[in-house]
Amino acid sequence: MKILDRVFLMIFSLTIFGLSAGVAIISLHLFSDEILQDNLVYLYSRWESGVIALLIALIALRMLVV
Numbered sequence: 001m002k003i004l005d006r007v008f009l010m011i012f013s014l015t016i017f018g019l020s021a022g023v024a025i026i027s028l029h030l031f032s033d034e035i036l037q038d039n040l041v042y043l044y045s046r047w048e049s050g051v052i053a054l055l056i057a058l059i060a061l062r063m064l065v066v
Contacts, residue, residue: 008059015056 001009026036043049 005062008062012056012059012063 025031
């Protein structure tokens with residue numbers, strides 16, 4: 001495995017960890033629904049969110065091919 005593949009794997013693993021921790025926090029209702037809704041609306045309105053999602057999708061495809 002090349003060093004670049006290891007870096008991609010680390011980024012992908014941290015992303016999956018963040019997503020699963022986020023789902024756990026949401027399911028435990030540690031924050032109010034209003035705060036979560038406001039932050040999600042802000043996140044969806046940013047073009048940077050789409051770019052990051054595209055990069056993570058490309059990393060996932062790269063790991064699938066390797």
